Amino acid sequence: MGDERMVIEWDAARASNRENWEDRVPLHEKAYGIEELDEPDQLSSVVRTDLEALEPFLPGGVVAGLDVCHLQCHIGTDTASLARAGARVTGVDFSAAALASAAGLAKRLGLDATWVETDVLDARAAVDGDFDLVYTSIGTINWLPDLDRWAAQVAGLLRPGGTLYIRDGHPVLYALDEHADGLRLRYPYFTTGQAQVWDEESTYAGEGTVAHARTYQWAHPLSDIINSLLGADLRILRVDEGTTLPWKFSPRMVEVPGGFAWPESERDLVPCTYTIVARKP
Numbered sequence: 667m668g669d670e671r672m673v674i675e676w677d678a679a680r681a682s683n684r685e686n687w688e689d690r691v692p693l694h695e696k697a698y699g700i701e702e703l704d705e706p707d708q709l710s711s712v713v714r715t716d717l718e719a720l721e722p723f724l725p726g727g728v729v730a731g732l733d734v735c736h737l738q739c740h741i742g743t744d745t746a747s748l749a750r751a752g753a754r755v756t757g758v759d760f761s762a763a764a765l766a767s768a769a770g771l772a773k774r775l776g777l778d779a780t781w782v783e784t785d786v787l788d789a790r791a792a793v794d795g796d797f798d799l800v801y802t803s804i805g806t807i808n809w810l811p812d813l814d815r816w817a818a819q820v821a822g823l824l825r826p827g828g829t830l831y832i833r834d835g836h837p838v839l840y841a842l843d844e845h846a847d848g849l850r851l852r853y854p855y856f857t858t859g860q861a862q863v864w865d866e867e868s869t870y871a872g873e874g875t876v877a878h879a880r881t882y883q884w885a886h887p888l889s890d891i892i893n894s895l896l897g898a899d900l901r902i903l904r905v906d907e908g909t910t911l912p913w914k915f916s917p918r919m920v921e922v923p924g925g926f927a928w929p930e931s932e933r934d935l936v937p938c939t940y941t942i943v944a945r946k947p
Contacts, residue, residue, distance in 0.1 A: 671862055682878065683882060686879070691764050693874045710746075711924070712743075715924060720801075723903055732799050734798065735789075738758065739768060746775055746777050756781070786816065790819045790822035797824055798828050803834070807832070808883045809883055817895050817897060839915060848932075861882035904941070911926050911927070
């Protein structure tokens, strides 16, 4: 459930996480509503939300025509959506099965994309070229133990004047007990040096179970996230916090326009997401 914590070498944690994410691919292919992208003008709900927040900070106010590197792209629904919005996209993920699914989706939709299989913490060495935008969104850096190394990859991938955009689950949200009757803290908010150990056969989307249930995640307070970017010499342009999520974190959450949220009486008590826009000088 995540109550167990341990120190584990990154290679071992990464291998276990990759097995789990490989197993998720067929489940998420069914659960993500991929068929909605068959509509020629349709974008994923995640990208629609993100472009609204991001595009005011982009040259010309649009993502179209930009070179975009999507880190931790999974099965490519958001990467394909960025391509459909007019970007030249490179999707990066450590799962071969996910990238095969992403490539198949892009081909079916008639969209051009480059796919790179690598650990995100080695992305700069594995990905050719540099980019106007590095994009990562929802459920990403909690899988990484070293934010300074992550931020260095982001900075290395960006060309001068390039932009980072990240939206993710808020660290306060991840500290809550998702099964409690109310808002109750259960998991660490601050970095402890230990991984949280999870043994869950189900995933956050769809039905079915995975064969490799064990995963490892790391807590990162908002201050560590921001300071990692500042330490990589990126300039913070905007920080926002939101009250809705694109997935149902807790059974107590209710469906609202744009995703899921806590019951209305609790909605102003805790953030669900944060968004950061940063720029490389």
